[in-house]
Amino acid sequence: xxxxxxxxxxxxxxxxxxxxxxxxxxxxxxxxxxxxxxxxxxxxxxxxxxxxxxxxxxxxxxxxxxxxxxxxxxxxxxxxxxxxxxxxxxxxxxxxxxxxxxxxxxxxxxxxxxxxxxxxxxxxxxxxxxxxxxxxxxxxxxxxxxxxxxxxxxxxxxxxxxxxxxxxxxxxxxxxxxxxxxxxxxxxxxxxxxxxxxxxxxxxxxxxxxxxxxxxxxxxxxxxxxxxxxxxxxxxxxxxxxxxxxxxxxxxxxxxxxxxxxxxxxxxxxxxxxxxxxxxxxxxxxxxxxxxxxxxxxxxxxxxxxxxxxxxxxxxxxxxxxxxxxxxxxxxxxxxxxxxxxxxxxxxxxxxxxxxxxxxxxxxxxxxxxxxxxxxxxxxxxxxxxxxxxxxxxxxxxxxxxxxxxxxxxxxxxxxxxxxxxxxxxxxxxxxxxxxxxxxxxxxxxxxxxxxxxxxxxxxxxxxxxxxxxxxxxxxxxxxxxxxxxxxxxxxxxxxxxxxxxxxxxxxxxxxxxxxxxxxxxxxxxxxxxxxxx
Amino acid sequence: xxxxxxxxxxxxxxxxxxxxxxxxxxxxxxxxxxxxxxxxxxxxxxxxxxxxxxxxxxxxxxxxxxxxxxxxxxxxxxxxxxxxxxxxxxxxxxxxxxxxxxxxxxxxxxxxxxxxxxxxxxxxxxxxxxxxxxxxxxxxxxxxxxxxxxxxxxxxxxxxxxxxxxxxxxxxxxxxxxxxxxxxxxxxxxxxxxxxxxxxxxxxxxxxxxxxxxxxxxxxxxxxxxxxxxxxxxxxxxxxxxxxxxxxxxxxxxxxxxxxxxxxxxxxxxxxxxxxxxxxxxxxxxxxxxxxxxxxxxxxxxxxxxxxxxxxxxxxxxxxxxxxxxxxxxxxxxxxxxxxxxxxxx
Numbered sequence: 001x002x003x004x005x006x007x008x009x010x011x012x013x014x015x016x017x018x019x020x021x022x023x024x025x026x027x028x029x030x031x032x033x034x035x036x037x038x039x040x041x042x043x044x045x046x047x048x049x050x051x052x053x054x055x056x057x058x059x060x061x062x063x064x065x066x067x068x069x070x071x072x073x074x075x076x077x078x079x080x081x082x083x084x085x086x087x088x089x090x091x092x093x094x095x096x097x098x099x100x101x102x103x104x105x106x107x108x109x110x111x112x113x114x115x116x117x118x119x120x121x122x123x124x125x126x127x128x129x130x131x132x133x134x135x136x137x138x139x140x141x142x143x144x145x146x147x148x149x150x151x152x153x154x155x156x157x158x159x160x161x162x163x164x165x166x167x168x169x170x171x172x173x174x175x176x177x178x179x180x181x182x183x184x185x186x187x188x189x190x191x192x193x194x195x196x197x198x199x200x201x202x203x204x205x206x207x208x209x210x211x212x213x214x215x216x217x218x219x220x221x222x223x224x225x226x227x228x229x230x231x232x233x234x235x236x237x238x239x240x241x242x243x244x245x246x247x248x249x250x251x252x253x254x255x256x257x258x259x260x261x262x263x264x265x266x267x268x269x270x271x272x273x274x275x276x277x278x279x280x281x282x283x284x285x286x287x288x289x290x291x292x293x294x295x296x297x298x299x300x301x302x303x304x305x306x307x308x309x310x311x312x313x314x315x316x317x318x319x320x321x322x323x324x325x326x327x328x329x330x331x332x333x334x335x336x337x338x339x340x341x342x343x344x345x346x347x348x349x350x351x352x353x354x355x356x357x358x359x360x361x362x363x364x365x366x367x368x369x370x371x372x373x374x375x376x377x378x379x380x381x382x383x384x385x386x387x388x389x390x391x392x393x394x395x396x397x398x399x400x401x402x403x404x405x406x407x408x409x410x411x412x413x414x415x416x417x418x419x420x421x422x423x424x425x426x427x428x429x430x431x432x433x434x435x436x437x438x439x440x441x442x443x444x445x446x447x448x449x450x451x452x453x454x455x456x457x458x459x460x461x462x463x464x465x466x467x468x469x470x471x472x473x474x475x476x477x478x479x480x481x482x483x484x485x486x487x488x489x490x491x492x493x494x495x496x497x498x499x500x501x502x503x504x505x506x507x508x509x510x511x512x513x514x515x516x517x518x519x520x521x522x523x524x525x526x527x528x529x530x531x532x533x534x
Numbered sequence: 535x536x537x538x539x540x541x542x543x544x545x546x547x548x549x550x551x552x553x554x555x556x557x558x559x560x561x562x563x564x565x566x567x568x569x570x571x572x573x574x575x576x577x578x579x580x581x582x583x584x585x586x587x588x589x590x591x592x593x594x595x596x597x598x599x600x601x602x603x604x605x606x607x608x609x610x611x612x613x614x615x616x617x618x619x620x621x622x623x624x625x626x627x628x629x630x631x632x633x634x635x636x637x638x639x640x641x642x643x644x645x646x647x648x649x650x651x652x653x654x655x656x657x658x659x660x661x662x663x664x665x666x667x668x669x670x671x672x673x674x675x676x677x678x679x680x681x682x683x684x685x686x687x688x689x690x691x692x693x694x695x696x697x698x699x700x701x702x703x704x705x706x707x708x709x710x711x712x713x714x715x716x717x718x719x720x721x722x723x724x725x726x727x728x729x730x731x732x733x734x735x736x737x738x739x740x741x742x743x744x745x746x747x748x749x750x751x752x753x754x755x756x757x758x759x760x761x762x763x764x765x766x767x768x769x770x771x772x773x774x775x776x777x778x779x780x781x782x783x784x785x786x787x788x789x790x791x792x793x794x795x796x797x798x799x800x801x802x803x804x805x806x807x808x809x810x811x812x813x814x815x816x817x818x819x820x821x822x823x824x825x826x827x828x829x830x831x832x833x834x835x836x837x838x839x840x841x842x843x844x845x846x847x848x849x850x851x852x853x854x855x856x857x858x859x860x861x862x863x864x865x866x867x868x869x870x871x872x873x874x875x876x877x878x879x880x
Binding site for chain 2: 198
């Protein structure tokens with residue numbers, strides 16, 4: 001890959017364009033990798049963000065799940081502690097009952113309660129593995145309580161109820177109270193644990209919320225940023241190259257572009273600049289060749305016209321003499337010589353006009369003239385031709401068209417070309433001429449419309465209509481007269497006058513030509529004459 | 535009679551009485567242990583002087599504090615409306631007794647003092663009129679829960695009713711009147727609930743006004759936790775660890791003195807102008823009601839945990855219990871006194 005355009009010769013300031021490019025697109029453009037790699041890289045970056053987002057989401061879910069498990073664990077602890085607390089109270093109650101009603105049944109009940117104690121304790125031991133110290137204290141207190149309860153039962157069985165009551169009051173009750181506080185402490189710890197977990201859960205929710213928003217914004221931001229950077233780094237050079245090609249297509253080879261890309265676009269820009277440089281040389285060569293050709297044609301035409309006029313003139317003299325001498329047998333041949341000479345002269349004149357136009361040497365000479373008069377004059381000229389092909393020539397011309405400031409000769413030539421063509425390519429038909437004046441914003445327009453009911457043209461023929469000698473290449477040229485340059489010249493004149501020419505045709509039904517010319521040449525905007533083979 | 539008792543009180547007589555009933559052993563003072571410790575960093579100790587009669591141990595500790603090396607023991611009166619926390623934060627006092635729930639409720643207001651020990655178990659009474667049989671019956675009734683909503687009794691009342699599912703803000707009507715007027719209204723049957731720390735509740739009970747809905751001395755779960763606790767100024771504790779330990783030892787031992795000598799303790803409160811001489815009988819009754827001797831069996835950390843849970847349920851605080859314990863308690867002094875004072879917990 002090469003960095004493009006060290007040498008800039010254009011007027012637009014290619015360096016300025018590059019400098020105006022934002023730093024990120026410029027950075028992306030200067031990355032020495034292919035466009036494909038850049039696009040894939042951008043996608044991978046976004047995918048990486050999304051994968052990271054998904055990964056963190058899974059971690060959050062896992063933590064959330066763990067917290068739920070912890071909640072359940074704490075609930076189990078609380079249930080076990082409460083059961084222990086309840087049974088402690090029950091134990092004290094059963095002892096009190098046994099002391100009040102000292103029979104075997106009650107005493108057995110009090111002793112059986114001790115088994116329940118042990119079972120509760122085992123449960124607490126199971127659920128509170130992480131609180132070994134506290135459990136140890138509970139266990140110690142429980143063992144003490146079991147001993148005291150056993151003693152109370154034994155004293156009661158021995159009939160020493162008073163001693164049993166004293167033992168209950170002085171030892172069992174305080175032990176029971178302490179156990180209650182211990183289990184309370186365990187419950188409170190578990191509840192505090194739940195609260196702490198709840199706080200953690202809330203914090204995690206807040207973090208998750210921020211994370212989701214953050215990642216969402218980051219993903220969107222990254223996508224936009226990368227999209228912007230890559231599109232700008234790609235589209236910027238493409239648009240500049242497009243602009244350069246547009247200028248080249250208009251014949252302006254003076255510009256160069258500079259793109260910072262070190263990818264395929266950089267190479268392409270370099271090739272375009274090189275191509276433009278090559279085209280400059282070629283253009284100059286072609287221009288010189290065209291000038292030589294035009295000059296040659298002008299010279300040749302001029303040199304040909306002189307002897308040709310002599311030939312035509314002598315053919316006419318010879319025809320007159322043949323008529324005078326009644327030598328009728330020579331007249332058809334002499335006519336053929338004269339007609340051929342006139343055709344050749346018309347062809348040479350057309351070529352001369354065309355070469356002058358292309359060489360930029362043809363100048364329009366505007367003058368004020370009456371449009372309606374000019375129209376009638378042209379119509380009268382073409383009437384014989386219309387009759388020859390048995391066409392009806394209809395003219396719709398407003399007598400108040402007024403005066404026009406333009407090159408009358410060329411306007412007349414254009415109208416004559418159109419009417420002549422219409423008459424030649426129509427047999428037993430109708431040729432209609434409409435001449436009207438259209439009001440414009442800045443100046444008025446002359447609107448000429450020539451419609452025939454002749455043979456019409458195919459789309460292929462229409463596309464080649466304004467190419468020089470195009471008629472000569474068709475079958476029509478064999479049947480109809482014409483140099484094949486008339487429409488080309490008409491179009492060129494129209495452009496030079498700042499007008500517009502349009503054609504519509506249906507094969508087999510006829511053709512319509514329209515000419516729109518400014519009434520005042522001072523306001524006309526001439527269009528650059530395209531090359532002959534354009 | 536009250537006058538005679540008051541006149542009979544003096545520091546000299548108290549020490550004489552103490553000597554008669556067992557001198558140092560009676561006071562729980564281990565001179566060997568105290569002598570083995572370094573002297574306190576400061577010989578001045580300032581304690582917050584406040585109204586509750588249940589705070590008697592800190593007044594009864596005066597002589598013990600002298601024995602611990604404090605030559606200047608001051609009881610600094612707190613300005614009206616000032617909280618214990620503010621009193622500590624002002625630097626006017628070094629240690630103070632504080633009601634646990636009230637103290638924790640200040641947590642959101644900033645740096646609260648550090649809890650270093652429990653002092654005694656429940657001292658509050660919630661009395662009800664004939665129209666209420668239980669705490670839940672207070673729903674829709676008018677209650678006197680102190681004269682200001684920020685007060686300790688009011689916060690405690692809210693925890694009591696919230697514990698049985700009432701919404702203290704919506705379910706209860708409050709009479710925001712001074713205590714004297716509240717007693718009158720309650721006696722007249724115009725109030726259905728009355729909460730107070732000693733000796734107001736004892737006075738009402740002695741006059742057979744109302745009946746006990748909650749006695750935090752005996753009713754669970756309140757009886758399972760410390761009511762008032764010892765709090766120290768953060769800076770004082772940090773700079774004077776030996777003094778803190780010596781002061782704490784004195785006050786905790788004074789607990790035992792109050793338990794054994796409620797009458798002498800009541801007289802000390804009157805001497806210190808904490809309570810009026812006319813309240814003597816009610817104060818004595820209050821001090822007898824409170825099981826001061828049980829302080830060794832209770833875990834102060836679990837008290838903090840319990841009240842933190844209750845206050846959080848109420849929405850008064852946002853911190854979780856463990857955070858509060860981690861940041862606002864310091865059991866080092868109690869821990870170091872564990873064997874010496876025969877403490878069952880911590």
